[in-house]
Amino acid sequence: MQKFLGLLILLAVVVAAAFFTLGKEKISTLSGNSVAKKEAVMVTGRAGSEKIAFLQSEKVTQLLLEQGLRVNVKRSGSVAMVQESSSDDDFLWPASQINVESFKSSSSGMRLQQSADIFNSPIVLYSWDIVTEALIKAGIVQHKEGVNYIIDLPKLLELVKAKKQWKEIGLAQLYGSLIIRTTDPSKSNSGNMFAALTANTLNNGEVVTAESLDNVLPQVKDLYARLGYMEPSSSDLFEKFLQQGVGAYPMIVGYENQLVEYSLLHKEHIALLKAKVRILYPVPTVWASHPLIALSDKGRKLLTALKEPEIQKLAWEQHGFRSGLMGVENDPSVIEVVGLPKSIDAVMPMPSASVMDKITTHLSSF
Structure with a gap:
């Protein structure tokens, strides 16, 4: 009798434990605190640095995991990725609509299922306090609000073309002529x-067309050849800009978000960055x-997930990308x-994809 009673008690404990566990899982699921039971889908692709x-x-x-997605991403230059895409890629994430047009016209273009802007970032120049002050005195830069x-x-650009020396605009401590360093246009x-x-x-x-390209292309090529x-x-160039300083990199081309993201990831350097580094916004x-x-x-699932408001908010506040959503x-x-300006108001259209292809081809020949 005692053995039978003990067995009943043990059975009751097992049932209670099972009920408690199942109930807890059900409550967790209803409250949204658990990720879906099925394993997350792996999405593989390439993105700009x-x-x-x-x-x-x-x-x-x-x-993304809460939406059932894991991302396996490889770093690739925007121009290079649309030329070298693999059948294993579920997505490509370059930095310009021109790259999308180039991909469409490539042999892999038929694989495109959907494309959409996720967020935006204006092209800017990064420089230093002393260089910016000299450019302000020269009437090239204006500090406003x-x-x-x-x-x-x-x-x-005329000063760069004419090979004017830094000392000619009041920066005798800098060696050589004015130069604006940029990434390789055939890759980045x-x-x-x-x-x-x-x-x-x-x-x-005016936006360069097929008819006007021949007049300006030699000048552009000369600037890049130097x-x-x-x-x-872009990330490699920005890191060297910060590491080697004003002597090696007086001015570089980059994206607005790069300084924002770096500042948030390296808060110990914020005071120094504020004192020395300047963002210069071309107008336009x-x-x-x-x-x-x-x-x-x-x-496609990743594209939809990246448009979620919470992810868009993180993109700006933690990485400096302006939202691509109205x-x-x-x-x-x-x-x-x-x-940082609240908005970017003066923007110039890009040349057509065919014109950009000719520019890129010429700039990759040296």
Whole structure:
């Protein structure tokens, strides 16, 4: 009898434990605290270097996991990725609509299922306090409402073309002639887009066409030929800019988000960055639109997930990317970086994909 009673008690304990466990799981599921039971889908692709930290951040990874997605991403230059895409890629994430058009016209273009801008970042120049002050005195840069605007880009390019020495604009401590360092335009989008901005500027501020290209292309090529070795990615160039300083890198081309992201990842350097580094906004500039190219159903799911408001909010506040969605505001006051405008108002269109292809081809020949 006692054995029978003990067995009943043990059975009751097992049932109670099972009920408690199942009930707890049910409550957790209803409250949204558990990720779906099925294993998350792995999405594989390539992205520009400026977006790698965003995709691999803990918060973005968790938000995507909650939507059943894991991302395996490889770093690749925007121009290179659309030329070298693999059948294993579920997505490509370059930094310009021009890259999308180039992909469409490639042999792999038929794989495109969907594309959409996820967020935006204007092309800017990064420089230093002493260089910016000299450019302000020269009438090239204007400091207005806390933001440094390049109001006379034609004059700046003319100084570079004429090989004017830094000492001629009051910077005797800097060696050599004025130069604007950029990434390799045949591999990286920031270098490619600055080539477009340069060509448009040299074309009297008008968008370069197939008819006007021959007049400006030799000048653009000459400016790039003087740069020597060019970094293959924006992140590599930005890191060297910060590491080697004003003597080696007085001015570089980059994306607005790079300083924001670096400041948030290296808060111990914020005071020094505020004191020494300056963001210079060309007037007009060009937008890097960061469109995601979905090559499979998994790529389409990632595209949809990245448009979620919470991810878009993180993109701005933690990585400095301006939202690509209507109705989403980007407030500079929430970011510990000085010199960010609330909006980018002066923007120049890019040349057509066919014209950009000719520019890139010529700039990759040296």
